[in-house]
Every structure is written in structure tokens, then in C-alpha cells.
Amino acid sequence: MAHDPVDVLIIGAGASGAAVAWSLADTRMRILCLEQGGIPDQRTFPTTGRDWETRRMGDFALSPNQRGLPEDYPINDDSSPIKVTNFNGVGGGTVLYAAHFPRLHPSDFRVRTLDGVAEDWPVDYETLEPFFVENDSMMGVSGLAGDPAYPAGKTPPMPAAPMGRSGRKLAEAFNARGWHWWPCDLAIATEDYEGRAKCINLGACISGCAQGAKGSVDLTYWPKALRKGVELRTHCRVREIQVDDAGMATGVVYFDENGTEQFQPAHVVVMATNGVGTPRLLLNSTSKRFPDGLANSSGLVGKNLMFHPYASIQGIFDEPLDGHNGPHKSILSQQFYETDPTRGFVRGYTFETSRGTGPVGTALAGMDWGHIPWGAGHHAAFRTLQDRVTSLFAICEDLPEEHNRVTLDPTLTDSDGIPAPRISYTLSENSKLMMTHAIARGTEVMEVAGAKQVMTTAPITLAGWHLLGTARMGTDPARSVVNEWGRSHDVRNLFIVDGSIFVTSGAANPTSTLQALALYIADQMKQRLANLFD
């Protein structure tokens, strides 16, 4: 079937694709977004049933390999201690994220200058600030102004979500140690907001919010983008981006919902397919002109993959806390965010609290830890854990290393026969030292808070939420894949706006920064429409 050309073709309807679609719609250009998954239906989300905890291990599992839905593509992550988590559908990762919405710090954009590692970004916090503000409004962020870990002026549009008993207990412990803490910025509506009902503490943010209080982009950006005339075509999986003899993108080949191959011509192609999907698609887009993959003259496509290695510190308390009730995240601490040379590593980490689990999660964790036995002691032991466990997670900055990379698996393919991504990743010594530090400090917090026992894990295996760095931005075409406003150095009508363009990872959940960056790039495109390809 021959399709009419569109002005802008966006691949991927997740956090960054939605933001770019909404922003570019101001231009009245014809904009089309192709998304490999469907539109989530809140009425079917797990918390609508008593089996909600079970479904988190099935059709709402975090790992696409475990979920195995038709819209998922397999990922060979056997060679990585951290496994990829994602969601393939309208909303992307925001459908299953915890909605923790911190920004990167000003120092994150200047790591080479400040610490002599990695690279400086070609943009800075000040440049992105108006887009942070715009994005906070669009996503509906709750929190508390005045956090001394950030420059003045960060004012979430809604009041902070409840800290709960667990948040309060850990906040008191941070105070006792003299360490920073602050209520989390969350993309969760704590008041009725822009058509979204307020949070009712379902406590299962990471399996989709049946209430619609969580700011997933299927509920925030997309309704507004569609009203502005953007076309969204679902269940369309892109196989490759094609180019002409002049090296300009001409459109994409994709498989529609019936598995039929289609070609969609486009004047501009925008990739918003995350730090694994983007290199996969670029590496699959080979041609005579680009035999090593599209936009890959630097050889950096797929390289410098950064996760955030997570360390977990869990405390068992005598008194009941929150269980799973309430948003997953309540407070954070950025006491150890910035570099301190006396610690023996560079850069730092954020502590975020995580409430507890429901009864199934409690039982399974208790049996895994050996706290809940098989047999007669099961019931009494269960009661010692029920609603009595809470956690700190340390989100550690991951520095870019070229050997951490996404390549194409030689044999594994998705259901359309498209080569699947393969992850090769090892933890750096810096990350290991950082996690060790975080576990020691987190254990102190738990013990001061009164935990009778503390369990630790590092890294958390199923925590590859943040997929960053595999097509990074920069001013030097030999050291980066896209320029300082997201355009490919090699293909002048190809843009990348997802987490793959991150130069460094920072030590904070990336969605806020990722979307601010996408809005910034869209703004740059709008300002340069007359000479976009020069």
C-alpha cells in the first residue's frame, strides 16, 4: 500500500515521542507517529482484580522477555548482570514506571569539566530549565518547592504525595544522621488535574495506574497531541529507516498490525525508541552508503550503554508501616549525589524510598530470604513481615564505557523476523565502589530508623529501567551520533530524542530530563524550520 508522505514521522509513542509530537504539532505540519504496541486500557490494569500481584509476574511483568506479548521484542541480555525492563505500547515506559520525577543536576551536564571523566553535555541545566517547567506542567508533577539539592525555582504544580509511615520513619533517620532528604517529585496527580483523577494510593504504580492518576504519556501528552492533529498509528513495528543516494532519510519500512510490510515516506524522521530500541533500529538500517548502520560514522551507535546500577537496602521493622498502600516512592536523599573525592569514587547516587509489598510479594520475599519457612512456622513468620518491610534504593550514576553496548543478536529475532538486540554490559569498578558505599550508608539509615534486620542486594537484577547513552549527543561528529539539538551528524533529516542521546546518566530517574530534552529539541526544530537541513 502506498502511503502519502508525511512531514514528520516519529517512531515510538513513549515519553519522548509524545512530547515531541505535542510540541511539533504547533507547526501544523503533517505528523505521524508509528508505535509497535497498542493503547493501554486502564480498565484491564492489574489493580482492578485480586490477582494484581500475580499479573505483575505475567502480562504486566517488567521484562519483555518474561511478558512475551506480541508487541514485545526479545532482548538477549544474558551477558549483562542488569536485565532490561520496558513497556512497548502507547505511553512506553511511563505506563509501568514508578513516576519518580527528579531532574538531573546542573553538575551532571559538566562531568568532564568538574571530575575529569566522561564528556560534558552540549546543553546545560539552565538551557533546559524552561522545558523542565513546561514538562512538569504537562505531566502533572507533585512535590514540594525549596529542595536545597537543586537551584531555586523548581516548583511542582501539585502538593507532595503522602510520605506515609515508612517515609516518615526514614526521614527521621536521615535527620538523625544530618543528611539531606526531601519529598519526591512524582508525576502523580495529588489533586484532580487536567482531566486526571487524583491518586487514591493503589500502591501498584509499576503495573499501571487504574485510577489514571499517574502521569503516563498516553494520558498526558497524547490526548493533547491528537487533538492538535497528530496521527497515531498503533501496532506498527518499524524494521528500518531508508535513505536516498544523497544520504537523506526517505521514510521507514514497517510491519502493520496484520504483519504486512509497508513503506511510509517522510521528510523528517524522529526516533523515540529508547536506548536499546534506537541502536537496534539504526544498526538494522544498513545500506550501501551506511554499511555499519545508519548515523554511525562515529562507530558509537550502540556503545556507551548506561543503566543506573541499583543497590537495595531493605529493613524489617517491628511495627506496621504502609505495606503497598500509596505511591511507591515517597522521599529521596541526595546527600551523596555530588562527587566527594574522599569516598573513593567519582560522581554519586540518589537514595529513593520504596514502600512495601502486598501479601504475595511479602510471602515470596520472606521465603527467598529464609525468613518465612515452609511448614508449620509459615503463618507466624509471615506476620512478622506483613506491612513491616520498607526499602531504600540507591540509584547509582553509571559512567559511559564503550564496551557496554547494544548490538544485533546473530540469531534471535522478533515475531516479524527483525534481528533482536543483544546487550553486553559489565559493572565498572566505580559503580561497584559506589554501591558498596550506598549499602553502608543505607544500612546506617535503616538501623537508625529502628530496623531489626537489614537485607541488601547489589545490583538489583531486574532494574534495567533506564536505557541511556547509545547514540549520544555532542558537537564533535567523531565523538557523538547527534548534534547539540538532536540532529544526526550523518543524516540531516534524522533526529533522535530518547534516552540514547544522554551523554552521561546522572544519578536520577531520567524521564523528567529526557522529556525536557525532547521538548528542547522540538523547540530547536521549530526555530530552524526554514533551514532545518543546512
Added chain:
Amino acid sequence: MTGQAFTNDEQSTLAALVAQIIPASETFNQPGADDPEILNDIVTSGAHLRDRLALALASLSGEMPVNAAKATAFRQGFPAEADMIQTLTAQCYYRDARVMRALNIEVRPPFPKGYTQEPNDFALLEPVRQRGEIYRTLP
């Protein structure tokens, strides 16, 4: 109605094993995981696992009744299968209405009623505010 994927022998073995994982308790007024309703849920919900569990369950079929020592030996001999059965058992047991009531958990899904939380007390932040800015300034 029980699932069809497990044979009758396999269901009997499974019942004996899950009763060793979570036995009934008079003290806490809770059924065991081999309670007919819960077992039915286990057999039905775990039907897709039958082929992966069949060999391990067969190893116990001549060992009935399953006691604690045999259950321990099963865990050691078939750790992956034991883990699957443990997960399946917990998933089905802790959504049973009688079990939830015994644990003072409301017998309902989280949505649409939700839960309440205590209001925030930001007076706790006073020492954090007093210490002032901690972000790193740029040269």
C-alpha cells in the same frame, strides 16, 4: 472444576507438596494451601507450568505422603521446579478470601476504592532547610 493440564496423580502430589509449604493453622484460623478451593486455583492457574513440573512431581509420586523431610529433599533435588511451585502457591494462597480476612486484609482489589494515607508533616524538613543548598555550583 480443576484444570485439565495436571493429571489426577499430579494433582494429588501437588496437593501433598503445597500442604507442606503452607499447612492449615488452627492458631491463626487459616486453611492450608491444599484446601480444595485454593488447590483448584493452583491447579488452574498453574496449568501452563504442567509440562515443566511433570518430571519433578513424578519423583514424588511414589513418596506419598509427602512429609517435611521429603519436601526438603524435593527443594534440593528440583530447585527450579520447587521455586515455581512456591511462587504459584503464594500467588493463589494469599488471594483467597479466608486467608485475606485472617490477615486483616480487605477482601477486594485495590481499585477502585484505594487506600488512605496519613497527612504529611513537613516540620520534619526544618533541619534540612537550615543546612541550606547542597548542589554543586559550576565554575
